[in-house]
Amino acid sequence: MFYGLNSAVRGLLASQRALYTTNHNINNANTDGYSRQQVEQRATDPFRMPGIGFLGTGTEIYNIQRVRDAFVDFKYWNETAPLGEWEIKKNSLTEIEKLMGEPSNSSFRKYLDDFYTSLEELSKNPSDLAFREPVRENALAFTKHINETATRLMDMQKEVEYNIDMKVSKINSIVEQIGALNRQIYSQELDGSHANDLRDRREVLVDELSKIVNVRVNESPAGKYTVSVEGISIVDHLYVNKVVFNKDGNDGEKLTWENGGIINLKSGELKGLIDVYEGNGENNTYRGIPYYIDKLNEFAKGFAEGFNSIHKQGYGLGSSANGINFFVGLNNETDDITAATLTLSEEIMKDVKNISVAGVAGGLAEDNTNLLKLIAQREDKEFFTGGVSQGTPDDFIKSILSSMAVDSLQSKRLYETQELIQKNIETKRSSISGVNLDEEMADMVRFQHVYVASSKMISTMDMIIDVTVNRLGLVGR
Numbered sequence: 001m002f003y004g005l006n007s008a009v010r011g012l013l014a015s016q017r018a019l020y021t022t023n024h025n026i027n028n029a030n031t032d033g034y035s036r037q038q039v040e041q042r043a044t045d046p047f048r049m050p051g052i053g054f055l056g057t058g059t060e061i062y063n064i065q066r067v068r069d070a071f072v073d074f075k076y077w078n079e080t081a082p083l084g085e086w087e088i089k090k091n092s093l094t095e096i097e098k099l100m101g102e103p104s105n106s107s108f109r110k111y112l113d114d115f116y117t118s119l120e121e122l123s124k125n126p127s128d129l130a131f132r133e134p135v136r137e138n139a140l141a142f143t144k145h146i147n148e149t150a151t152r153l154m155d156m157q158k159e160v161e162y163n164i165d166m167k168v169s170k171i172n173s174i175v176e177q178i179g180a181l182n183r184q185i186y187s188q189e190l191d192g193s194h195a196n197d198l199r200d201r202r203e204v205l206v207d208e209l210s211k212i213v214n215v216r217v218n219e220s221p222a223g224k225y226t227v228s229v230e231g232i233s234i235v236d237h238l239y240v241n242k243v244v245f246n247k248d249g250n251d252g253e254k255l256t257w258e259n260g261g262i263i264n265l266k267s268g269e270l271k272g273l274i275d276v277y278e279g280n281g282e283n284n285t286y287r288g289i290p291y292y293i294d295k296l297n298e299f300a301k302g303f304a305e306g307f308n309s310i311h312k313q314g315y316g317l318g319s320s321a322n323g324i325n326f327f328v329g330l331n332n333e334t335d336d337i338t339a340a341t342l343t344l345s346e347e348i349m350k351d352v353k354n355i356s357v358a359g360v361a362g363g364l365a366e367d368n369t370n371l372l373k374l375i376a377q378r379e380d381k382e383f384f385t386g387g388v389s390q391g392t393p394d395d396f397i398k399s400i401l402s403s404m405a406v407d408s409l410q411s412k413r414l415y416e417t418q419e420l421i422q423k424n425i426e427t428k429r430s431s432i433s434g435v436n437l438d439e440e441m442a443d444m445v446r447f448q449h450v451y452v453a454s455s456k457m458i459s460t461m462d463m464i465i466d467v468t469v470n471r472l473g474l475v476g477r
Contacts, residue, residue, distance in 0.1 A: 003047060003055065003057060004457075004461050004464075005458065005461040005462070005465070006057065006058065007056065007057055007058035007457075008058070008454050008457035008458045008461055009058075009454075009458065010044065010057070010058030010059055010060060011058055011059055011450065011453075011454035011457065012451060012454035012455055012458065013061075014039075014041060014058075014059045014060060014061050014450075015447045015448075015450040015451040015454055016451060017039060017061045017064075018039045018041070018061065018443070018447040018450075019444065019447045019448065019451065021037050021038065021039050021064055022440050022443050022444050022447060023444075024037060025037060025435045025440050026435070026437065026440050026444075028435065029435040029437060029440075032204060033200050033201070033203060033204030033207065034200055034433075034435065035066040035067055035068050035196070035199075035200050035433040036066065036067045036433055036434065036435050036436075037064055037065065037066045037067070037196055038064070038065060038066075038067060039061045039063075039064055039065075040061070040062055040063040040064070040065055041059055041060070041061055041062070042059065042060060042062055043056060043057075043058070043059055043060075044056075044057045044058050044059060044060050045057065063193070063194065064194065064196065065194060065196070066194070066196040066199065066200065066433070067432060067433050068432070068433055069429070069432050069433070072425065072428055072429050072432060073203065073217075073429070074217070075425050076207070076210075076422075076425050076426065076429055077206065077207070077210040077215055077216075077217065078214075079418065079421050079422050079425055080207070080210040080211045080422060081210055081211065081212075081213065081214035081215070081266070081267040081268040081271075082267045082268075082414075082418050083211065083415070083418040083419060083422050084211040084212060084267070084268050084269035084272065085267045085268055085269060085271050085272040085275075086272065086411055086414045086415040086418055087269070087272070087415055088269050088272030088273055088276065089272045089275065089276060089286075089407075089411040089415075090408070090411040090412050090415045092156075092160070092272075092276045092288075092289075093404065093407055093408040093411055094408065095156060096153070096156075096289070096292060096404060097404060097408060099149055099152050099153060099156070100149065100400075100401065100404065102401050106145070108145065108146075108149075108397050109394065109397055111138070111141055111142040111145045112142060112393060112394070112397070114138045114141070114142070115135075115138040115139055115141075115142045116375065116378055117138075118131075118134040118135045118137075118138045118139075119135060119371060119374060119375050120375060121134065122134075122135050122355075122357065122368075122371060123357075123368045123371050123372060123375060126317075126357045126358070126365070126366055126367065126368040126371060127317065127365035127366055129317075129352060129353070132317075132352035132353070132355055133352055135352070135355060136344065136348060136349070136352050136355070139326070139327075139344055139348075140343075140344055143327070143342045143343050143344065146296065146299075146300055146339050146342055147339065147340055147341075147342060147343075149296060149339065150293060150296050150297070150300075150338070150339035150340040151340055153289055153292055153293050153296070154293065154340070156289060157277060157289045157290070157293075160273055160276050160277045160289065161247060161277060163273055164245055164254075164270065164273045164274065164277060165245055165247075167212055167269060167270050167273060168243050168244070168245040168255070168270070170212065171209065171212055171213065171234075171242075171243050171270070172240075172242045172243060174205050174208060174209045174212075175209070175227070175234050175235050175240040175241070175242065176240055177205055178202055178205050178206070178209075178225075178227060178235045178240075179235055179237075179238055179239065179240045181198055181201060181202040181205070182202070182225050182235070182237055182238055183238055184198055185198045185199060185202065185223070185225070186223055186225075186237075186238075189223060202225075206227065209227070210268075211268065211269055212268050212269045212270050213229050213234075213265060213268040213269075213270050213271070214229065214230070214265065214266045214267045214268050214271075215227050215228065215229055215234070216228045216229075224237045225237055229263065229265070230263070230264050230265070230266060232257065232261070232263070241257055241258060241259075242257070242258045243255060243256075243257065243258075243263065244256050244257070244258060254274060254277075254278065255270070255274065275288050276288040276289055277289065277290075278290060279291060280294060281294075281403075287403060287404075287407055291403075292400065292404070293339070295389065295400050296339035296400075297338045297339045298389065299339070299384075299389075299393070299396050299397070299400070300337055300338060300339040300342040301337045301338065302383070302384050302396070303327070303383075303393055303396075304326075304327035304328070304329075304334065304337050304342060305334070305337075306377065306380075306383050306384075307326055307327060307374065307377070308325045308326055308327055308334065310370065310373050310374050310377055311324065311325065311326040311355075311356045311370075311374060312324060312325065312356070313356070313359075313370060313373075314356030314357060314358055314359055314369075314370025314371070314373075314374075315356055315357075315358040315359070315360065315361045315362070315370070316351075316353050316354040316355060316356055316357070316358070317353040317355075317357065317358070317365070318353065318362065318365075319353070319354070319358075319361070319362070320361040320362045321361075322356060322361070324345065324347050324348070324354050324356055325345045325347075326344065326345060326348055326355070326356075327342060327343070327344060327345065328343060328344070328345045328346075329341040329342060329343070332345055332346050356370055356371075357370060357371040358370055358371075359373075378392060378393060378394070379392055380392060381395075383396075384396050
């Protein structure tokens with residue numbers, strides 16, 4: 001008789017625990033990284049009754065398991081890293097495009113056009129100082145634009161350096177948290193149960209880490225959890241291997257492990273930042289900020305040297321001396337001209353009469369032969385020679401802008417493609433592990449009915465016992 005009561009109590013407890021689990025799912029429907037949990041139920045061991053057979057003894061909840069697909073998680077982490085890398089590169093190239101200002105009224109070609117337009121106007125009135133002033137001002141505006149662009153690129157590189165430092169700190173913080181969770185999970189699962197919520201919390205951290213660096217996750221049958229980057233463990237169960245950012249390190253040694261080993265990244269936000277930070281385009285490497293700084297330096301030096309070579313051959317207004325440089329770098333010298341230091345020579349800044357317009361010393365006031373050479377030089381196909389960027393100054397600028405446009409378009413396409421792949425995987429992951437409120441409500445009704453039925457069974461068994469014990473007199477006792 002008491003077996004029936006015990007069986008009903010077990011059914012009551014099983015439905016009650018199932019309702020608790022359903023309630024937990026509903027409460028965490030909007031929790032980031034939460035995996036739907038479900039109870040695993042089985043019949044308890046039956047009681048053998050001689051001559052009759054086995055009598056069922058009810059049911060029990062033997063495990064609460066989270067719904068998770070390890071293969072989908074693997075795909076998600078594998079595709080998140082390239083998404084992070086191309087997102088960084090896309091955003092960085094967008095910023096560089098804005099710095100270059102093409103096409104706009106503050107672009108290189110606009111300043112170059114203004115400068116040569118003022119030269120052409122001067123060629124019509126070489127003796128009029130009013131026409132010499134615009135030449136100096138437009139040339140100065142042109143050099144300042146180059147200076148500002150180079151300075152902003154260098155500032156942007158410093159910002160990327162700071163961002164790398166922050167990402168490295170974030171990596172180290174995440175791996176420490178994963179190591180701490182590994183300890184908690186391992187200790188709580190020694191009895192064979194599953195620390196579902198702690199595991200969810202750990203995998204949210206892995207999700208976050210997988211966007212920064214490309215990771216591989218492995219869990220042994222004994223419960224040892226490891227996270228690796230290109231074959232090197234960054235989390236080895238309870239132990240962590242931190243990342244170090246060497247700001248002054250040589251190329252290829254910016255990122256190292258604590259023991260000094262070099263980290264080789266395949267993808268991820270950190271890989272994108274490193275490429276943007278130190279990519280110079282050599283040997284088919286990524287064209288990052290250093291590439292565009294080098295190109296600006298090459299343009300500034302090449303343009304200054306080419307312009308100076310003709311300018312020095314001419315003579316200023318009423319002057320019998322030549323050899324004056326128009327463009328210089330620091331300390332009025334031409335040896336150290338860069339995009340950040342390009343400016344006008346002291347002679348030009350002090351007196352616009354020193355602009356070498358004439359081709360003959362002390363010749364006619366309207367002599368503009370040397371100026372015409374300077375104007376014609378703009379169309380010289382051998383102004384810049386060697387390398388990809390060659391031809392006229394306009395061709396050189398076009399080559400820089402073309403490289404930037406190709407890289408920007410590629411990064412946008414790869415990012416959009418990767419984003420689409422990632423969204424598909426995320427949708428599949430959500431369909432497996434996410435909480436569906438309609439399903440949970442249906443489960444709640446089902447478990448509630450079982451609970452009510454079990455409680456009625458208990459009432460029925462209580463009534464039977466009461467009749468048997470209290471109402472049948474001595475026969476019942």
